[in-house]
Amino acid sequence: MNMEKMYESMGISREVYAYGQRIEKELKDRFEQIDRTAEYNQLKVIRAMQKNRVSDAHFAGSSGYGYNDLGRDALEDVYADAFHAQSALVRPQIACGTHALAVAMSGNLRPGDELLAISGKPYDTLEEVIGIRPSSGSLKEYGVTYRQVDLLPDARFDLEGIKNAINDRTKMVHIQRSKGYQTRKTLSVTEIGEAIAFVKSINPEVICMVDNCYGEFVERMEPTEVGADLCVGSLIKNPGGGLAPSGGYIVGKKPYIENCAYRLTSPGLGKEVGATFGVMQSFYQGFFLAPTVTAGALKGAVFAANIYERLGFSVLPDGQESRHDIIQSITFGTPEGVIEFCKGIQAAAPVDSFAEPEPWAMPGYDSDVIMAAGAFVQGSSIELSADGPIKPPYAVYFQGGLTWEHAKFGILMSLQKLVDAKIVDSRRLSGR
Numbered sequence: 001m002n003m004e005k006m007y008e009s010m011g012i013s014r015e016v017y018a019y020g021q022r023i024e025k026e027l028k029d030r031f032e033q034i035d036r037t038a039e040y041n042q043l044k045v046i047r048a049m050q051k052n053r054v055s056d057a058h059f060a061g062s063s064g065y066g067y068n069d070l071g072r073d074a075l076e077d078v079y080a081d082a083f084h085a086q087s088a089l090v091r092p093q094i095a096c097g098t099h100a101l102a103v104a105m106s107g108n109l110r111p112g113d114e115l116l117a118i119s120g121k122p123y124d125t126l127e128e129v130i131g132i133r134p135s136s137g138s139l140k141e142y143g144v145t146y147r148q149v150d151l152l153p154d155a156r157f158d159l160e161g162i163k164n165a166i167n168d169r170t171k172m173v174h175i176q177r178s179k180g181y182q183t184r185k186t187l188s189v190t191e192i193g194e195a196i197a198f199v200k201s202i203n204p205e206v207i208c209m210v211d212n213c214y215g216e217f218v219e220r221m222e223p224t225e226v227g228a229d230l231c232v233g234s235l236i237k238n239p240g241g242g243l244a245p246s247g248g249y250i251v252g253k254k255p256y257i258e259n260c261a262y263r264l265t266s267p268g269l270g271k272e273v274g275a276t277f278g279v280m281q282s283f284y285q286g287f288f289l290a291p292t293v294t295a296g297a298l299k300g301a302v303f304a305a306n307i308y309e310r311l312g313f314s315v316l317p318d319g320q321e322s323r324h325d326i327i328q329s330i331t332f333g334t335p336e337g338v339i340e341f342c343k344g345i346q347a348a349a350p351v352d353s354f355a356e357p358e359p360w361a362m363p364g365y366d367s368d369v370i371m372a373a374g375a376f377v378q379g380s381s382i383e384l385s386a387d388g389p390i391k392p393p394y395a396v397y398f399q400g401g402l403t404w405e406h407a408k409f410g411i412l413m414s415l416q417k418l419v420d421a422k423i424v425d426s427r428r429l430s431g432r
Ligand SMILES: *Cc1c(COP(=O)(O)O)cnc(C)c1O
Pocket: 096, 097, 098, 099, 123, 125, 176, 178, 179, 180, 211, 213, 214, 234
C-alpha cells in the first residue's frame, strides 16, 4: 500500500492528503529549526541527569512517609539544573497545573499581601484560586488582595500600568507565558525577562512567578534563566514527555520553593516527606523525552496554523510567527466548526477513537467546553488534544501530539470532518 492509500484506508480523502502534503513541503525550514531547538534541549536534560549521577536506584520509589527518597530528591535536582534554578519541587502529589500554581501562590503569600497579575487575567481555573470568582478557600478569603494590569493591545507589557500598580503590599507578580483560553500572543522568554527586570527595578523584593504551562522546551531558555523567582507547570503537559501519569513542578529560588513545600505537605515537614510509589522512572524518562516530544507537538501546531490559515480562518499564532508555546488557536466563528474540529482530533486517536466528544459544563470553567483527547494519560494535553469553550469567538485550542506523525494525522482528520460537514469547501483544497 502506498502512503496515499494508507491514509485513505484511515478515512483521509485524496484531496485532504494532497493539500496536507503541499503545506508540509513548504515547512521544511521551520521544522529544521524546531529540530535544532530539540537537539539543544536534549543535551541540556542529559547534562542535568549526568551531573546528578542518575542511576537505576533512583527509579525504585518509596511508600509511607517517603523519607530519604533518593529518586525524588535527585529528580528535583535534575529539574533545578535543567531550568538553571536553585531548587525544585517535582511531585506526583501535585494534582495538576492549577494545583502547582495554587501551591506556589498560597505558599508564598500571607494575609495583607497583594498579588499583581501583569499579563492580564490569569488562566480560567486560577480565578477561583485567587478569588476573582468567589470560591471557598481562595486567596481572597485568606486576606490576600489581587490587582491586574492587562497587556497592551499589541500584547506588550504595560510598563506604565505596572509601575502605577506596584505598591508596598505587592508581594508577588504573576506572569502567564502561554495565552491559555485567550486570543492574545504568547509571551517569549525574552519579553518575560524584560518585564521581570522592570518589576525588580521598582522593587527587587517582589517575587516574580511565571505560569510556564505549555512553554517548556519550546525555546532554548526557560523563564528562570531571565530572572523568574518561581516557574510552574504541569507534568501532563510538556515536561512529562507523555510518560508522567500525573504531577506538577515548581522550580526557582530556594526559600520560595521551601515555602511551597511547607504548603504542599505541611509546615515543619516540607520537602522531607511525600512517597513516590512507582512513578519515578516515568518522571525521569518522560523528562528525558520531553524535548523531542515538544518538538513533535510544535510541528503539529505550525502545520495546523498553515493548513487553516490558507483556508481563510484566523489562526494564532499565524503560519509564519515564531513560537513560544505549543498551543495553536483557530477561530471558526461557529460552534459547529469547533465541534467538527474536535471530532476529527478524537477520531484520529490511538485510544477512544470511537468516542464522540460533546460540549459539557466542566468544573473551573464558566461556559460549556468541548474537549477531544484520546490519550494514554487521562486529560494529558501533551498528547494530541483540542478544546474549545462554546462561546464567541468560537475558537478551538489545539495542542500536543507525542509524535509529529500522529499530530499530522489528527490535523488532516480534523480537516476531513470540516470538509464532510461542508464547513470547508473541498474545492478550496486544490485551488489557489
Ligand atoms: C493548563 C494550564 C493551567 C492549568 O493546568 P491544569 O493542569 O489544567 O490544572 C494553567 N495555566 C495555563 C496557561 C495552562 O495552559
